[in-house]
Amino acid sequence: MDLLARIPQLLVYGIVSGSILSLGGIGVSLTYSILGFSNFAHGDTMALGAYLALALLPAMASLGIGGASLGPLSFGWDFVMALLFAVVLTSLAIVLLDRLLFRRLRTAHRITLMIATVGVALALRNALQFVWGPQPHYYSMTIQRAVQVPALGIRIKPDQVFIIAAAVLLTVLLHLFLRYTKLGKAMRAMSDNAALARVTGINTERVILWTWILGASLAAVAGILTGLENKFITPELGWQMLLSIFAAVILGGIGSPYGAIVGGLVVGISEEVSTAFLSTGYKPAVAFGILILMLLIRPTGLLGRRT
Amino acid sequence: MELFIGVVNYLVFFAITAGTYGVLSLGLNLQWGYTGLFNIGVAGFYAVGAYAAALVSGPPPDVWDGRLIGGFELPFLVGLVAAAVVAGVVALVIGLPTLRLRADYLAIATIGIAETIRLVLKNESWLTNGVWGLQQIPSPLYGPIHRGAMAFIASHPDLPEWVQRLISKAYNGFYLALVLLVLCVLYFFMRRLVHSPWGRVLKAIREEEDAAAMSGKNVFSYKLQALVLGAMIMGIGGALYAHFVRFISPNSFEPLYGTFIVWVMLILGGTGNNKGAILGAFTVWGIWTATDFVTGHLLLSATQAAALRIIVIGLLLEVVILIRPQGLLPETPRRRRSSLQKEAGEAQPPPPP
Amino acid sequence: MSWLRVDGIVSGYGDMEVLHGVDLTVGAGEIVTIVGPNGAGKSTLMKTVFGLLKPTAGSVSLADVDITGMAPDRIVRCGLAYVPQVENVFPSLTVEENLRMGAFILAGDLQPRFERVYELFPVLRTRRKACVGKMSGGERQMVAMGRALMLDPELIMLDEPSAALAPGLAAAIFECISTIHEAGVAVLIVEQNARASLALSDRGYVLAGGLKRFENTGPALLANEHVGRLYLGG
Numbered sequence: 001m002d003l004l005a006r007i008p009q010l011l012v013y014g015i016v017s018g019s020i021l022s023l024g025g026i027g028v029s030l031t032y033s034i035l036g037f038s039n040f041a042h043g044d045t046m047a048l049g050a051y052l053a054l055a056l057l058p059a060m061a062s063l064g065i066g067g068a069s070l071g072p073l074s075f076g077w078d079f080v081m082a083l084l085f086a087v088v089l090t091s092l093a094i095v096l097l098d099r100l101l102f103r104r105l106r107t108a109h110r111i112t113l114m115i116a117t118v119g120v121a122l123a124l125r126n127a128l129q130f131v132w133g134p135q136p137h138y139y140s141m142t143i144q145r146a147v148q149v150p151a152l153g154i155r156i157k158p159d160q161v162f163i164i165a166a167a168v169l170l171t172v173l174l175h176l177f178l179r180y181t182k183l184g185k186a187m188r189a190m191s192d193n194a195a196l197a198r199v200t201g202i203n204t205e206r207v208i209l210w211t212w213i214l215g216a217s218l219a220a221v222a223g224i225l226t227g228l229e230n231k232f233i234t235p236e237l238g239w240q241m242l243l244s245i246f247a248a249v250i251l252g253g254i255g256s257p258y259g260a261i262v263g264g265l266v267v268g269i270s271e272e273v274s275t276a277f278l279s280t281g282y283k284p285a286v287a288f289g290i291l292i293l294m295l296l297i298r299p300t301g302l303l304g305r306r307t
Numbered sequence: 308m309e310l311f312i313g314v315v316n317y318l319v320f321f322a323i324t325a326g327t328y329g330v331l332s333l334g335l336n337l338q339w340g341y342t343g344l345f346n347i348g349v350a351g352f353y354a355v356g357a358y359a360a361a362l363v364s365g366p367p368p369d370v371w372d373g374r375l376i377g378g379f380e381l382p383f384l385v386g387l388v389a390a391a392v393v394a395g396v397v398a399l400v401i402g403l404p405t406l407r408l409r410a411d412y413l414a415i416a417t418i419g420i421a422e423t424i425r426l427v428l429k430n431e432s433w434l435t436n437g438v439w440g441l442q443q444i445p446s447p448l449y450g451p452i453h454r455g456a457m458a459f460i461a462s463h464p465d466l467p468e469w470v471q472r473l474i475s476k477a478y479n480g481f482y483l484a485l486v487l488l489v490l491c492v493l494y495f496f497m498r499r500l501v502h503s504p505w506g507r508v509l510k511a512i513r514e515e516e517d518a519a520a521m522s523g524k525n526v527f528s529y530k531l532q533a534l535v536l537g538a539m540i541m542g543i544g545g546a547l548y549a550h551f552v553r554f555i556s557p558n559s560f561e562p563l564y565g566t567f568i569v570w571v572m573l574i575l576g577g578t579g580n581n582k583g584a585i586l587g588a589f590t591v592w593g594i595w596t597a598t599d600f601v602t603g604h605l606l607l608s609a610t611q612a613a614a615l616r617i618i619v620i621g622l623l624l625e626v627v628i629l630i631r632p633q634g635l636l637p638e639t640p641r642r643r644r645s646s647l648q649k650e651a652g653e654a655q656p657p658p659p660p
Numbered sequence: 661m662s663w664l665r666v667d668g669i670v671s672g673y674g675d676m677e678v679l680h681g682v683d684l685t686v687g688a689g690e691i692v693t694i695v696g697p698n699g700a701g702k703s704t705l706m707k708t709v710f711g712l713l714k715p716t717a718g719s720v721s722l723a724d725v726d727i728t729g730m731a732p733d734r735i736v737r738c739g740l741a742y743v744p745q746v747e748n749v750f751p752s753l754t755v756e757e758n759l760r761m762g763a764f765i766l767a768g769d770l771q772p773r774f775e776r777v778y779e780l781f782p783v784l785r786t787r788r789k790a791c792v793g794k795m796s797g798g799e800r801q802m803v804a805m806g807r808a809l810m811l812d813p814e815l816i817m818l819d820e821p822s823a824a825l826a827p828g829l830a831a832a833i834f835e836c837i838s839t840i841h842e843a844g845v846a847v848l849i850v851e852q853n854a855r856a857s858l859a860l861s862d863r864g865y866v867l868a869g870g871l872k873r874f875e876n877t878g879p880a881l882l883a884n885e886h887v888g889r890l891y892l893g894g
Contacts, residue, residue: 038411104629111345111410115570116628118347122567123621126614134610182760185753189761192750199710199744200807201736202764239563243422246415254411285426288419295412296404 003276008153010272016160016229018248018268019167023222024241025248025260026174027215033191033255034211035102037113041121042219043238043245044128045094049220050227050237051128053079053086054137072158074144075228087220094216095209121239128235136232163225170218171261178257183210191255243284244271247291253304262302266290312472319479325592326486327547331569332576332584333493334540340579340638341506342533343513345410348401348417349541350565351424355397356390356542357549357560358428361441363389364550368436383447387546394542395535397424402534406527421566428557440556444549447485452478486547490585493540497581509533564617568595571624577634586636595620663688663846664709664740664815669718671701671708678704680870681718686815687862691837691847693878695854696867702850703745705867706817710742711735722815737765741813745820745850748804751793755784758792758803762810770810777806780836798829805836815846822853834860858882 024046031039060078061067067076097120105113146155178184186207190197198204226241227233248267252259267287274286294301331353338344363379364386381389397420405416428435435441456477460466466474500506512526549555568591576587598619602612627634662685672678678701686692694702707713709720711732719728722738732742750758759777763770778785781802787795792803801821808816821837822830834856841847841860851857858864861878866887874887881887 038414040414101625101629108628108632111343112628112632114345114411114414115574116625118567118570119621119624119628122563123618123625126617126621130611130614130618133608182764185757185760186764188752189750189757192752193747195712196744196747196750197761198732199712199736199742200761200764201733201811202761203733243415243419250412250415281426281430284419285423288423291419292404292416295408295416299408299412 005153006276007273009155010276011269012154012156012160014269014272015265016163016268017272018265019164020222020225020229020264021241021244021248021268022261022264023167023170023218023225024245025252025264026171026257027219028245028249029252029255029257029260030187030191030211030215032249033257034187034194035113035208036194037110037117038246038254039215040114040117040242041124042215043240043242044121044124045090045216045219045238046223046226046241047128047233047235047238048093048124048223049086049090049216050223050233051132051137051235052089052220053082053224054139054227054233056082056085056089072147073162074140074159083221083224086224087217090220091213091216094212098208098212121242125235125239132235134235136234138232139227140231159228163229166221166225170221174214174218174257177214183207187211240284243291244268244287247287247294250291250299250301251294253301256301256303259301259303312469315473316476316479319476319483321592321596322589323479323483323486323551325589326483326490327544327551328569328572328592329490329585329588330486330493330544330547331541332572332588333490333497333581334537334544335569335573336537336579336581336584337497337500337540338533338537340573340584341501341509341513342530343410344406344530344534344537345414346417346534346537347414347566347570348421348424349569350560350563351417351421352394352398352538352541353545353548353565354424354428354557354560356394356545357555358435358441358545359393359542360386360390360546361444361549361555362434365441365444380445383445383550386550387543390542390546390549391539392542394545395539398535398538399531402531406530406534421563425557425560428560435557438556438558440554440559441549442554444553444555446478446482446550446553448481449478452481482551486551489543489547493543494581494585501581505529505532568620571620571627573634574624574632575627575634577636577638579638580634580636583634583636583638587634590635591620591623594623662686663690663723664848665719665721665724666705666709667719667721669705669708669715669720671704671713671715671718673704673713677716678870679708679715682867682870682872684865684872686846686848688814689841689844689846690862691841691849691860691878693849693851693854693857693861693864694867695851695858695864695881696873700867701870702867703819706742706819706848706850710740710817733765736811739811739814741808741811741816743804743808743816743818743821745823749792749800749807752791754789754791755795755803756788758807759784759788759810762807766811773810773812777809780809780839781806798825798832801825801829801833802836805833805840809840809845813845815848816840817848817850819850820852821849822851822856830856855882 024042027045028039028042031037031042057078060081063081065078065081067078069076101116101120102113105116144157144159146157148155178188183206186197186202187210189200189202190204190207194204197207223233223237226237244267248263249260250263251266252261252263267290270290271283271286274283278286331349334352335346335349338346363381364383366380401416401420405413408416429438431437456474460471460474508529512529552559572587572591573584574587575591576585577583595616598616602615605612607615664684664686666682666684669679669682670677682701682705684705694705696702704713708715711727711730714729719726721727722740725738727735727738750761753761756774759774760770763773778788783799784802784806787799792800795803805816805818805821818837821833825833830853837847837849838860849857849861858878858881864876864878864881865872866874866881874881874884876884
């Protein structure tokens with residue numbers, strides 16, 4: 001009985017973490033569908049964003065941006081501005097990476113590219129560790145009070161509402177972008193058939209550039225929100241989430257950003273709900289279990305199409 | 308003389324470790340170099356082999372142990388076989404559901420497996436003693452050789468001191484010979500495989516899977532065999548490691564670093580080339596130890612030094628991929644059209660990139 | 661004066677050489693058909709002209725400008741458009757979006773261009789918001805050709821436009837090709853359905869085994885018994 005009573009609360013936690021996984025997964029799906037390979041460095045891109053935001057926070061004060069809390073949220077405008085700057089910087093870093101490395105491998109075998117991303121992942125993660133060390137860094141030391149929502153039988157913190165709202169907002173913006181802008185349509189076109197896109201005269205390098213920018217931006221946001229939710233970050237943050245993110249992406253259908261959203265929520269909720277039955281140490285195993293299940297039953301995922 | 312002994316000792320240790328990695332590289336070469344299986348779970352098979360050997364050959368659990376079973380104190384060779392078998396079984400279990408998948412799915416699945424293996428090694432203390440690891444793993448023939456060496460020294464008191472010191476470390480020399488022996492055996496085994504009909508089918512699968520399938524070969528079965536055989540080789544590598552260091556814990560098998568460095572070794576050495584695999588192992592291990600020296604002279608904390616060294620290896624990988632992706636010793640060039648496809652007749656041209 | 665000129669093209673895939681030295685010209689506003697058996701290299705030739713394959717020898721020029729091996733997205737700007745045989749539309753985009761992609765490099769008011777395509781293929785106007793992936797083969801072929809026309813090309817290359825289409829639809833496609841030609845666009849067609857295509861062509865080439873075997877006006881090739889027996893399948 002106690003178990004069942006905990007489910008709604010676990011659902012809330014699941015939606016929060018699922019929102020973050022969705023944001024991370026969209027980038028992976030976009031990279032896969034447009035560039036044609038799985039980017040194992042995506043998790044560490046999230047970590048990069050998280051650390052950059054942390055590093056920029058003090059700089060915001062010197063810019064005269066106040067740190068007073070915004071309403072019930074635990075952070076102020078300095079955090080928001082730090083987030084925006086971190087997103088920009090992370091995108092720049094990833095675009096630079098593309099110019100230096102991936103661009104020269106455009107015609108390389110898909111697996112070679114994936115191996116290259118593993119190398120990037122390791123280098124990136126260890127660069128973060130080099131600069132900041134392996135110990136946790138705290139976004140905030142204060143513990144936010146959760147608010148009771150008796151109607152649903154749950155407690156939720158305002159920051160968590162912010163996370164969910166941010167994910168929803170970004171998802172809607174992405175949808176509008178893909179649906180109604182020329183570049184968005186070009187991205188969908190390239191995702192359908194990159195060779196035909198070239199034949200049509202679409203500037204594929206420009207589409208690729210924006211794919212990296214979008215993916216890295218969302219990853220940075222996801223990383224920063226992870227820091228907001230967990231209160232601290234470590235260099236391993238990204239890699240630890242990578243398995244869950246890939247489980248989400250494959251569940252939703254690799255190559256479908258919308259699938260990543262659905263997948264993220266399902267994986268997030270499953271992981272949290274599983275803690276009612278399994279020890280929390282096995283959460284990654286839950287994601288892995290979902291992954292294997294999907295690969296066995298329906299590798300194209302829920303919303304996926306032809307590979 | 309001090310220096311000489313120190314250098315000799317160091318080189319022996321170096322060669323033992325590099326040789327063990329060479330074994331792992333050969334296993335990966337079979338899976339990836341020949342068959343094109345993208346296995347990021349190398350460290351998992353390696354760990355499983357090490358633990359199997361340790362549990363089979365090691366002492367039974369004692370008072371401080373959390374274990375309930377294990378430690379049968381069986382001979383080294385039994386442990387070696389056990390390591391290979393257990394690693395092979397794990398590969399079989401993993402391979403059955405996942406090998407039909409595309410490369411990236413297999414990669415993700417193998418990452419997950421390696422993580423799961425590590426979790427199991429950490430958590431299931433009744434078997435593995437959890438994070439405290441397994442101690443006192445016996446080294447094969449340590450007793451006789453060491454005693455023999457000491458006896459030799461005792462019976463020849465007029466030998467110069469440095470010679471005596473060297474001989475006292477004779478066991479390490481023996482172990483090096485053992486590792487090199489295993490490496491040679493495996494190398495020749497792999498060579499035979501490559502030139503056999505079985506090996507040719509593997510290459511055909513790697514290059515043109517559809518053509519191989521159309522020729523009636525059971526592609527899945529071949530892939531599974533390659534995965535299992537490669538894993539068994541990695542398991543042997545794990546056993547060699549365990550018997551040398553005599554203490555293992557889940558942290559010895561940091562999945563990503565253990566796996567990643569073997570990949571860099573194979574790619575640098577030459578994917579698809581057995582000599583390349585071994586050369587790559589020694590080269591990259593040499594670079595790795597060199598980074599240890601270099602970072603030791605920089606003013607860095609321990610974790611910073613460790614991080615920097617990994618960044619160097621990561622950069623090394625990217626440079627190799629950009630500049631010489633075929634590695635130092637490229638695979639012996641074959642015609643692009645596989646022999647299987649030639650039999651199938653004039654093939655349809657593949658779609659343009 | 662020939663607008664498209666192909667000289668001694670040697671091209672193929674990896675080690676496999678498919679074209680062993682092919683010459684070809686297309687004059688401004690001409691319809692030219694290439695016929696020949698499977699594996700002759702017809703599609704390979706088109707892909708080489710359009711920069712999807714790099715030739716090992718020979719040259720391609722448009723209006724005396726050398727475009728050999730140039731990237732497709734640059735060739736498109738030179739007035740050459742290409743409709744591949746298969747996978748020639750974006751299935752998850754609508755008709756309108758597919759056409760829009762055809763004019764990707766352009767800005768400004770594209771409505772007149774849309775109008776021209778809709779005039780040529782009226783059914784696309786009514787179904788312009790439909791997802792192309794759900795449309796029939798014939799409709800998709802129209803979208804593919806319409807997409808290529810959005811840029812007002814000088815020459816449009818069609819790789820087996822009537823393949824996998826029922827005869828009635830194939831005839832309709834050839835009608836459209838005629839109409840395009842009347843508007844002054846040169847057309848280079850690779851076709852299995854050789855008779856129908858040669859019938860409306862100014863000139864034709866027979867390609868077999870990676871080499872040019874015959875070259876003549878469309879009607880002359882049709883009338884040639886030798887060609888008819890060997891390559892036009894009766």
